[in-house]
Amino acid sequence: MADTKKEPFEDSAPKLLPVVPTIDVVVFPQMVVPLLVLDEKIINGIGRALEGDKRILLLAASGDMGGSHGPIGTEDLAKVGTIGKVMRAMSLPDGGQKVLVQGLLRCNVDEVTSEEDMLKGTISYLAFDRNENNDSVDNAIRGIISTIENTHGSSGLFGPDFHAILSQINDPERVVDFLLSHLSLDTAQAQKLLEKESLLELIAGIRESIEYELETSKVRESIRTNARDAINRSQREYYLREQLRAIQKELGEEAEDDLSAIKMKIEDGTMPEEAVKEARRQFSRLEKTSPDSLESAVIRNHLDWLTTLPWGVFTEDDLDLKHGKGILDEDHYGLNVIKERILDYLSVRALKNTCDVPILCFAGPPGVGKTSLGRSIARCLGRKFFRISLGGMHDESEIRGHRRTYVGALPGRIIQAIVKAGSSNPVLMIDEIDKVGNSGKGDPSSALLEVLDPEQNLAFYDNYLGVHFDLSKVMFITTANDLDQIPEPLRDRMEVIQLPGYLAEEKVEIAGQHLVPKAIESSGLAGKGVEFHPELIHAIVTRYTRESGVRELDRFIKKLCSKFARKFVEEKEKIQFKRENLIDFLGPSKVLFDKKLKNHKIGVTNGLAWTPYGGEVLQVEAVLMPGKGKLTLTGQLGEVMRESAQAAVSYIRSHAGGFGLDKSIFTDYDLHIHLPAGAVPKDGPSAGITLLSSILSVLTGREIDGNFAMTGELDLQGGVLPIGGLKEKILAAKQYGLENVIVPKDNERDLHGIDEMILKGIRLHFVDKVEEVIERVLLPKS
Template sequence: MNTKDKAIETVTIPLMPLRGLTVFPNMIVNFDVGRKKSFEALMAAMSVNQMILLAAQRDAREDDPEKDDIYEIGTAAKIKQIVHLPGESARVLIEGVYRARITDIISDEPFFTAVAEPCFQEGRPISATRAQAYIRKVQDLVSEYSDIGPKLPQDVFTEIYNAKDIGALSDYIASNLILNFEDKQAVLEELNPSKRIQLVIRLLQNEIKILNIERDINKKVHEEIDKNQREYYIREQIKVLSQELDEGDNPRSEAEEYHQKIDALQLGKSGNKEKIEAEKEAAEKMHEQADRLFKMPIGSHEATVVRTWLDACLALPWNKQTKDKIDLDYARKVLDRDHYGLDKVKDRIIEYLAVKKLSPNVSGQIICLYGPPGVGKTSIARSIAKAIGRKYVRVSLGGVRDEADIRGHRKTYIGAMPGRIIEALTRAGVSNPLMLLDEIDKLDGDFRGDPAAALLEVLDSEQNYAFRDHFIEIPFDLSHVMFITTANTLDTIPEPLLDRMEVISLSSYTREEKFNIAKRHLLSKQLKKHGLNKRKLIIDDDVLYGLIDFYTREAGVRNLEREIGTLCRKAAKEIVSGKKQVRIREEDLEKLLGPKRYKPETILKRDEVGVVTGLAWTSVGGETMTIEVNVMDGSGKLELTGSLGDVMKESAKAAISYIRCRADELGISNDFYQSKDIHIHVPEGAIPKDGPSAGVTMATAVASALTGYPVRRDVAMTGEITLRGRVLPIGGLKEKTMAAYRAGVKTVIIPEDNKADLEEIDKTVREKLHFITADNMDTVLKSAIIFPKKKACNNNDKKEDLNLLTNIPSDNIATVIRQ
C-alpha cells in the first residue's frame, strides 16, 4: 500500500535505543535491558499499552546517546514478557509490530519519549512471477550460505521455503543471518519490498564471497600444518637412521653431554653418610632426566622443561667452596677498619673463627643482627665476609609473601624458577658463601603460603643438609652456608624461626660513636662521592658534633651521612665557582643547613614539686621524658594526658595504689583519693607514648605532689613498679643512660636487676654518671625527693619519721617504715 493512499497517524511512545541490535516487524526477540533510561522506558510502556519504539543507535559504544545518535527509522514493538533481574535491569521478550519513523524526540529524561509515525510500503507492486524469481534466488543463496558458513536451524529453512511475501522474507532473512547491525538497519529502512529483497540478495552474495575467502585461508593453514608434521616425521626418521649409523652428531649427543657434566660433579664421593646419600639421589635423578630427554621430540614443551631443569641443577655449586681465612688478627683488623664500635658483634665473629679453626666441620652458625635502622647491620655482614674470605650474597626478604619465593615453583608451571635461596647460591658460585637474609622481620604471608615457615628448614642445621627446592626437587646441602639475618624488631618474627637464630643486639650509636663513624668513614665516603678531597674541603670536628646534636636525631647514621653529603654539595658549588678551598665551621651550619632542627635536651632549671625526669627508649635512641603531676581539691578523679598507651596508664594506676597503701608512712592524708583530683601529664601530648618503664617515675611524681616536697632536678630514673613497690627491670639501658648524659643529669636510678647491664654502657657515660640501683620504691623516693632534714619529735609524727630515711641505709628502709 502506498503512503499516499492512507492517512498518517502519529503516536507519542516511549523510545528505547538499542546497541548493536536491530528489530524487525513480526519478529520475536528477547534481550537484556541494563541502562537506567531504557529500564524507565520499558516500565512506562508497560503502564500504558505495552507498546515501545525500538531504534538502533549509530555508535554501539556510546553509553548515553543523544537525539542525533539514534537512527530515524525503528520498529514499534509489543512487550510480551518481562523478567526482572537484580538492580534496575530486566530481560524482556518483545514482538515487532510495524516500522515507524521518528518525527521528533520531545523528551530525554527520565527516558526518551518520541513522536513517531508508521512507515508504509513504497513503490508499485511487482508481478507474482518476478516475486517468485526473487524468492527462488534468495532460497538458493541461503542454501549456499549454509553449506559454507554457519549452519542454520531447520525451522529457519522451513520458514524461508514457505515464504510468499518478498518483504516479510527479506526481514526474516536479515534478522536470522550473522550481519552487521548497519546492514540490518539498511534493510529495515528500505520501504520498497522489491528493493529490499535486492539488498538482501547483495548482502548474501557478499557474505558468501567472504566465507569462500575464509575457507581458502583455512585450507592453506591446514596444508602448512600438514607440511610441518610431515617434516617432523622425516626428522624423526633421520634421527633413528643417524642412531643406527652411530654418527657423531646423533640425537644421543645432547643426552650424553648432560651425562658427562653430571659425572664431572663427582656427587656422592665424600662427606658424611647423609650427604653421600643425598648427593647420590641427586645424581640418579639428573641421569634419569637426561635419559628422558633423549626419548622426547626435539621441539616439545616437555623437552624444554627438562633441559631448563638440568641446566639449573648443573649450575649449582655442588663441590665448589672457598677456603676460610682463619686469621684472627686480620679479621679483627678488617672489622675495626670498616666499622667503629659494635664490639659485641666483632667478638662473636672472632669466636666463630676460633671455633672454625679448631673444628673445621662445625656448622649451624646462624646469627640474627637485631637493631634499629641505620646502625650498620647490612654493611657489617659484608665486612664479615671480607674478613673470613667468603663470597657475599644478599637476599632481601622485605615484603616477601609467597612461599615459592623461598622454595621455588614446581617445574611443571609456566615460568617456574628456583627460589631465592637456590638462586643466591647460583649467583655466589660456591656452596659456602656468607648469605645475608635481610629484613627477616618483614616477611608476610597470604593464601599462597607462609615464607617464614619455609625458612624453618633453611635455618635449621639438622635439616638443611638436604634442602629441597620445589623447582630443583633434589636435595642440596646448605649446612656450609653461613647465614646472617637482620631485623629491626623481633616481635614480628615467628617464635619457631627466632629459636633457630642467635640474636645479637645492635643498640643505638652514642654521640661519640656517631662522631667517630662520621670522621673515619662517612666523611671520606661523601668526599669521594662528590669529587672532593680533604684538601679542597675541610670540615671541623665541631661541625660533626653540631650535625649530631642539632640536625639529626636517629639511632643510626643514615641522616647524618645525608647531611654531610649536603655540606659536600654546598662546598662543590663554591669550588666550581672559583674557590680553591672551602672550610666549614660550626657557625656556618645555620647558613648552610638552615635553623637548628633539634634543641639539646636539658634538665630542669630548679627543683620542682611533682615534676620528675624519666628515661625512655625510642627507635632513634634514648630520650629524657618529663612527667608532671598536679594535685587539686576535688572528688578523687585521676586524669591521664599525653597520648599514653595502655601500659603507661596501668603504670599510673599501680603508682596511685602504691601511694595509697603507704599514705601513713609518707605523711599523706588517708582520704586523698576521695578529696583530691590527680592529673598526670607527659608533655608533647601529640606524640604517642607507651612502654613498661615509667612506673617508678610516675610514683615518684605523685608522691612529690601529694607530700609537697620537691624532686631533685639532676636525678633521672627508669623502671617499672608493682603494687607492693618492687622495682622491675627494663630494657634499652644503654640508650637511656646516653640520653641522661646528654641532658646533664648527674644521678640515674635504675632497677637492681639491671645492675649487670652497666658493663655494656659507654665508658664515658659510666664515668660521668652516678648510678643508684633500687629494688623497691623506698630507695627511689629517698634518692629523688628532697625531704626536710629534721629529727623526729615523737612516734606519732609519722611525717617526720620519714625524714630519718636520709640517714638510714637503703637495706633498712622498709624495716624502719614498718616500725
Template sequence: MENFKKLPVIALRSMTILPDTMIHFDLIRKKSILAAEQAMSEDQEVFLVTQCHAETEDPQAEDLYQIGCIAKVKQVTKLPDNLVRVLVEGVCRGRLRTLFGEWEWLGGDIEVLEVPAMDESRKEAMLRSARDRFTEYCKYYPRTGRTLLRHMEEIHDPGKLMDQIIENIPADYTVKQKILEQVDLESRFEALAEVLATEVEVARIRTDLTEKVRERVDKNQKDYILREQLKYIQEELGEDDASDAALYEEKLQQLKASKEVKEKIAKEISRFKRLSTNSAESGVERAYIETLLELPWDKTSRETSDLTRAEEILDRDHYGLEQVKERMLEFLAVRALTKQGESPIICLVGPPGTGKTSIARSVAEALNKKYVRISLGGVRDEAEIRGHRRTYVGSMPGRIVNGLRQAGVKNPLMLLDEVDKVSSDYKGDTASALLEVLDAEQNRNFRDHYVEIPIDLSEVLFVVTANTTETIPRPLLDRMEVIEVSSYTAAEKFHIAREHLMPKQLKKNGMQGRLIVSDNALRSVIEGYTREAGVRGLERKLGEICRKAARELLKEDKSCIRVNDRNLEKYLGKPRFHSLKANQTDEIGIVRGLAWTSVGGDTLQIEVNMMPGKGELELTGQLGDVMKESAMTGLSYIRSVSERYQIDPDVFKKNDFHIHIPEGAVPKDGPSAGITMATALLSALTHTPVRADLAMTGEITLRGRVLPIGGLKEKTLAAKTAGIKTVLVPEKNRPDVEEIPAEIKNGLEILFVETMDDVIAHAFVGGKGNN
C-alpha cells in the same frame, strides 16, 4: 721534432702517464694550475713528470724522476673548491735536464727521447710475443680481456702496444714509471714481460684461492642443507635439541656432585631427549636441568684462617661493634682448629642505620667467603623461600637456592635481611619455612620444592638482621644467636663520621682535598641536625654539606672550602633538634623519666597536677595502653601506702589527678615509666620537690617492687646528653649496666633500686620520703 724544448712542468703525485694515452686528472697546487694555463697560452705542450715522494708539496729537481712524458693539453676545466681538471694526450718520452723556478709555475729544459731504430723482423717478433703474453694475462680477466684484446689487435707498433698494455693493467705507478724509463724497445719488452709474468702468477694464485674458497663454501652449504634436513627429521621424530642434550651431558661430566645427584640429573637429561620440541614440557625440563647444573653441589671456596687479617678488615670497615667482631673472630678460630665446625646462625638486632647489613659484607671479606644478600622485607609467600613446585606454570626455585646459584659455592655468607618483617597469609607461613633453613639439624637436607633434590646448607654461614626481636616468632628466634647492635653514642658517631662517612662523601661528590670539615662542625651536625640511633641521617647531612660546598667552589672559583661550627648554618640551616636539658631547680610533681625509641634513647618529663575534683585520673600526651596501666598501678600503690606518708585518704576522693607527658603529638608507650609516674604523683601529694638532676626508669608493681626494663644503654646515653647526674635503674638490670661502655658511664652516678622506697629515698630532695 727538436731534441730540446723549454716547456711548462707539472709534477704528478702517485700517477705516471705514458705516450699515446688520453687521460684527465685534477690539479690543486697553484704552480701546476699556472703551468697548465701557460701551456694552453702557447703551443699546448707540457712536460708531465712523477714525484719520487707523493707527500712533497713543493718539489725540486731532485724530488722528480728524470724521465717523463711530453703531452698535449686538450682541455682545462675549472671546478669548485679551486680545483682544475686537465685533459691531456701523451706524445712521447722526455728527459728533464734543468728545472726552472724563477716563475710562478715550474718550467724546464726537456730532452725529447727518440726510440732507437730496430730491424722489422725483430719488431714483428716482439709485437707477437707481447700480444701472446697479454692474451695469457687476459685469460684470468675474461670480461675486460675481450675488449682489450680487440683494441690491441689494431695496434701494429710494438712500442705503442707495450705502452698501451701497461696502461690498461691495474699496475702501480712505480711499475708504469719503470716501463716509461725504458726508451729502447728491447729493454721495454723485457720489463713488460717481467711485469706480465708477475701479474699472471698473482692472478693464477688468486684464481686457485677463489676456487678453494668456493669449494669450501659449497661444502658448507651442503653441510647446512644436510643439517637442516636432519633437524627436520628430528622434529618429525620428536628428537629435537639433541645438541643441547649433548651439551648438558658434557656439563654433567664436569659437575662436582655426589653420585645420587648425578644420577638424578642424568635421568632428567634422558627424559629431555625423549620430549617433543614443540611441547611446553620441553621448555620446563630445559630450565630444570640448567638450574640443577648451575647449583654448587660440592663446590666450595677456600676460607681464610688468618685471624690478624680478618681483625684488620673488621676494624677498617667499622668503628665499635666489639661484640659482633669478637663473635666472628671466635667463629673463625673454631673453623681454623676443627677444619669444619657448624656454622652458627647469627642474628644482628638493632635500630636502622647501625651497620647491620654492611658488617655482614665485611665479615664475608674477612672470612674470604662469597657474599649473598637476600631481602626478606615484605615476603609473605612461602614459595619465596621453598620454591614453587614444577607442576605450576612459571615455577622457579626459592630465594635460598637462587642465592646459592648466584654465589657459585656451597659455603657462602648468606645475609637474610629484615627477618622481622616477613609476614604470613593464605599462601603459607614464611617464618615457619625459614625454620628448616636456619635449623642446624635440618638444613643438611633442605628441600626446595622446585629442585626436589636435598641441598646441604650446613656449610652456609647465615647472618640475619632485624630491627627488633618482638615480631620474630619464638621458634625461629630460638635457632639464632642474637647479638645486640645498639645505638651509637655521640662519640662513636663522631669517630664514624670522621673516619668513614666523611671520606666516603668527599669521594662521592668529588671534593677530596677541596673541603675540610672541622671536628667541632661534625659534633654540631651530630647534636643539632640528627636524631637517630644509627648514622644514615648523619651521612645524608654530610652529603648535603659536600654538595653545597661543591656549588660554592665552582660559583666563587675557590680552591678549598673550610666548614666549622661557626659557618655550619650556611650549609645546613638552623639546627633542627635540641636536647631536653635537665631542669635548673627542684620542682614538685615533675620527674624526669627515660624512654627507648626506634631512633635511640630520650628523656621524658612527666608532670602531675592535683586539683579539686572527684578523684578521677586523667592521662594526656598520647600514652599507650601499657603506660596508662602503669599510671593506674602507681596511683593504686600510693593509695595503699598513704598512711606511711601521712596522706589524708579523703585527698583521693576530693581531688583529680592529671598526668601529662609533653610533646603530645608523639605517641608513647612501653613498660618503663611506672616508677616515674608513681614518684611524680607522690611528690604532688606530699608537696615534696624531686631532684632536678635525677632521672629514672623502671616498671612498678601494685606492691611497689621495681621490675627490669630494656634499652638501658640508649636510656643512659640520653640521660648523659640531657645533663643528668644521677640515674635510678632496677636492681635486676645490674648485668646490663656492666655492659654499657665506660664512655657513657663516666660522670654518671647509677643507683640500683629494688622497691619504691628506694626510689623515693634517692629522688626526693633531702630523702624526705624515707620516713
C-alpha cells in the same frame, strides 16, 4: 592435436580497448578471474566495454601501485597483456565494482593513454611462431601430460576433473592455456610465460613449473606423512609444530640441539647422587618432548638451575687472626663484642678443620652498621657475600621455592642466593628478619626454621629443585630492629648480638674515618683542600641529628659536600667552613635539646624508654584538679602502661599516711597523667616508678629533681623490678645530658655488657624499693 587453426579474433580484434590493470595476477587466455575495481577511470572503461562488445585489455600492474583497486600509472603496466571479455559486472555500495572477466587472446601493447574519463590501450595481436614443427609441439605436450598422469598425488594438485577435461582438448594452444590456468605462479613468472612468442619455449616453461609443483607437492606430502607418525592426531597445535620441525629437517636447517651440553653438565661428577638421579629423570623427559613446547621450556629451566648450583664448590676460609682483626677494625669503628665473636670462630676453625658455623643475629636500631658488618665478616673470612631482604615477605614459597606446576616458578631466595654467590659456603645476610609477615600463603618464619637450624639445614629441601641441598657450611647472619617481633622458636636458633647506638664521640670518629672520605670522593672534592675538623663534625652530630646510627649524619655530610662543590665551582678557591656558619649551609639546627628537662617541677619526671630505634627520654606529666577521684591517662598509652599507672595510684593510696596525704584527696580531686608526643604510641612496664614519682609529686606538692632520669617496673609492694634495654636507655640519658640515672638493683648485672665510654659521666643509682626512688628525686618543700 597438431591442428593450428587460425584464431577467429585475429583479424577482427579492435586496435583500441579500455585498459583494466590487475594486481598480483596475470590473466591467461581461457582463464576466468574476478576483479575488484575502485578507480573511477577503470570503472568508466568497463562501462564503455559493456555498451559495446564487452572486450577489454587486461594488463598486469607492476610495482607498489593501486591497479584495479585505486589510482594507476601507465608506466607501471606490462607491455604484453591479454584481450579479455567482461562476463559480469556488479556495482558496490561504496562506488566500486566487482567484475568477472575471461581471457581471450595474447596481445602486444603499443601504447597506453590516460584520457579524462578512462584508460585506453593500443594493441597488436601476438601470434606464436607458425614455423615451429607441429610434431615437436605435440611431443612436448604429451610429455607434460605423461608427467602429470604418472605422478602420484597430481590429482590433489590439479583437481579431480583435471585429466578428464584435458583429454578432450585437441588444440595445442588451448592445452597450453588450460595448463597455465591451473598453475600456481607468482606474477613475475606468469608474465614471462605470457610474453613467450615460441610455443615450444612456453611448453618448456610450463613443464618446468609443473615438475617443480609436483616435486614440492611430494615433499609436502612426505612431511605430512612423517609428522603424522610422530604426533598425537588430536593435538592440532602439536601437529603444526611437528610439521615445522619436519620442514626444517627437509631443508637442512634444523637448529643444533644443546641436549648433549646438558647431558655433559649432569654427568660431570659434581652433583650428589640424589641430584644426578633427578636430573637424569628430567633429561629423559626432555628428550621425548618437543623443543617448542611449554613443557620443554619448564624442564630446561629446571635442569639449568640444578646444574648451575655450586655443588661441592667451596671457598677456603682465611684463618689469619691478625689479618681478620685488621679488616674488621678497618671497616668498622667500635663493635668490639661482634669482632671478638668472629675472631673466636676463626680461632676454633684454626684448631679444628670442621666446626659448627655460628648463626648470628645482629639486633639494633637502624644505621648502626648491621648490614655492612656482614659484608666485612665475609671479607674477613675470604668468603662470597650475598644479602637477602625479607622485609614485608609473606609467602612461604619465597623461602622454600615454588612448585614447578605453577607458571613462572623459581627456586626460593636461599637457593637463588647460593647460585648467585657461586659457592656452597658464602656468608648470607638475611636482612630485616623481624619484618617477615604471614598470610594465607603460609608463614615464611616457619620456613626459616629449617634454614637456620643446624640440625636440619644439612638437607634443605627446595620445592622447585625437588632435591636436598646442604646449607650447613653457609654462614647465616640475620639483622633485626626489634627482637620481640621474631617468633621465639626462630629466635632460639640464633645467637643474638645487640648493637647499641653510638655516642656523639663515636659518631665523630666514624664520620672522620669513613663517612667524610667517602663523601669527599663521591662529590669530586678529592685534592681540593676540603677539610672537616672534628669540631665541625661534632656540631653536625649534636645540632642536626638525633639517631642511634649514622645514616642521617651521612646524609648531612654529603649535603655539606655538595654545597662545598658548588662553592668551589663558583668561586674557584679553597673553602673554609666553621661550625658557626653551618646554619648558612644546612639551615637551622634540627635538634633542640630541651633545657627544661633539668628544671625542677611539680609532677614532671624524666623517664627512659626503649624503642626499636634506640633509647629515648620521655617526660611524664601529672596534674591535680577538683573532681571525684577520676584517673585520666592521655598520650596514646598502651594497656600495660595504663595498668602501671593504676598500680602506682593504688600503692600511693595504700600508703597515704606514710606520705602525709589526706585520704579525701583521692575522692575530691581528679588526677590527669599525660605523656607528650601524643601521636606516638607508648607502652611497656618500665615506666612504673616514673609514673609513681609524678603522681606523688603532684599529690604532695613537692618538686622533682630535673637532673634525674629513671626506669623501673613497680609492684604493689613497692618493689622495683628489672627492665630491658638498659644500654639504650643509659645512652639516651647521656645524649640528653642527664647525668643521674635511677636503675633497678637487679639490672646491675647488665653493666658488664656496656662499653665504658657509655657509662663515662653517668652516675647510676641502683634501687630495690620505691622509698629509695622518692628519697632521691622528690625535693623538700621550700
